[in-house]
Amino acid sequence: MAIAMTTGYSAQTEGALLCIEAASDWALTCVDQLAVSDSHVLIDYGAADGGTAVGLWNQVLDHLHGNQPEAHLTLIGNDLPSNDNVALAENLALQLPRPPKPTVLVSARSFYEPSVGPNTVSFGFSATAMHWLSASPGQLETHTHVLASGDAEALERFTTQAMKDWTFILELRSRELKVGGRLLTVNLSRDEEGRYLGHNGGETRNVHDQLHQIWRGLADAGVISEEQYRSGTVLNFYKSPEEFMAPLKDTTSAPYRNGLRLVNERTVYVKCPYRRRWNENGDTAAFAAGLMATIRSWSRHSFASVAGDSIADQVYKQLEQRIAEAPSEWSLDYVEHHQIMEKVA
Structure with a gap:
């Protein structure tokens, strides 16, 4: 199964940037605790x-260099084979002119595969990536996102796949x-009140419901077939904190047997930056365009892959119109789970 972010992802995902910034304190804590090495x-x-x-x-490279000025540092960027790895290489290369002049590399394989050799990595980091599923748990019949579907049977299928994937990801990382x-890890999450990215408990519209309404409307109008409608599923899953921690509490799991242990965890909320600016300046056109673009950056592939680019473009044209017509009813707020892990043996 192919997963792809839109070209120019970083320029369209200010919220993801804020989520990373919210984790910078724990990133520095992690490198502070690394043993001295060459x-x-x-x-x-x-x-x-x-x-x-x-x-x-x-920040991380500066901090680690300050702690261990004699150590050579290598920074590797990894995503999926479908990723814009040319842009990734260019952004990694921004670190080259600065002390400590690290080596930078791109690992162009999936994070569902081994990325480097065993017992190699001092510090691993991941933000807003591990909610994508490696395989489809099957179609949804009445929605485009399982957590908004109200389908208990589908929720069980998606939960099973998500936990299988997460345990395997941690197994791979525990070897490396x-x-x-x-x-x-800084992962999109689901809190104890059921809130997740796109659903803030009813403060504003559920973004996933809105995408589904547009997709269903295209089917009702005959623009897409019923089979295309059912295939237009966003194949991700926002796990709860307990689900994130589960493989590290299960002494029989592969990552636990490999020595991976939970050090700390927390839930962090990041409010929508596009909505914040609209509250300040009232520029509805900019708000509608910016919010639409950030939603499109992670969801477009789900529709384009089954119905083509022109129909996917219709989805986001309608989405932008909906936002512009009722801006006070829109916000894309983040629920994030931060988890520090250590390999102990």
Whole structure:
């Protein structure tokens, strides 16, 4: 199954940048706790085009160099084979002119595969990437996103796939970390009140319901077939904190047996930056265009892959119109789960 972000992802995802900035304190905590070594490998799993994390890696590299000035640092950016890896390489290369003049590399394989050799990584980081599923758990019959569907049977299928994927991702990372290495994940999550990206508990419209209404409308108008309608599923899943921690509490899981342990966790909320600006300046056209673009950046592939580019463009034209017609009813607020892990043996 192919997953793809839109070209120019970083320019369209200011919220993702803010989520990374909210995790910078824990990133620095992780590198503070690394044992002294003559070299360290740092890796960004699911980096997309790398633009949203440039500032974070500036801080991490500076901080680690200050702590261990003799250590050689290597920074690796990783995403999927479908990623814009040329842009990723360019953003990683922004670190080259600055002390400590690290080596920068691109790992052009999926984060559902091994990325580097065993016992290699001192610090691994991942932000807003590990909610994508590696395989389809099956179609949804009445919605485009499982968490908004109200379909208990589908929710069970998607939960099973999501937990299988997450456990396997942690197994891979637990092999790659060296003993004493740290892994920090910053994942889109679902809180105890059921809020998640696109659903803020009713303060504003559920973004996933709005996308579904547009998609259903295209089917009702005969623009797409019923089969295309059912295939237009956003194949991601926002796990709860307990689901994120589960493989690290299960002593029989592969990552636990490999020595991966939970160090700390927290839930963090990031309010929509596009809505904040609209509250300040009232520029509805800019708000509608910006919010539409950030939603399109992660959801477009779900529709374009089954119905083509021109029909996907219709989805986002209608979405922008809906936002412009009722701007006070729109916001894309983030629910994030931060988790620090360490390999102990």
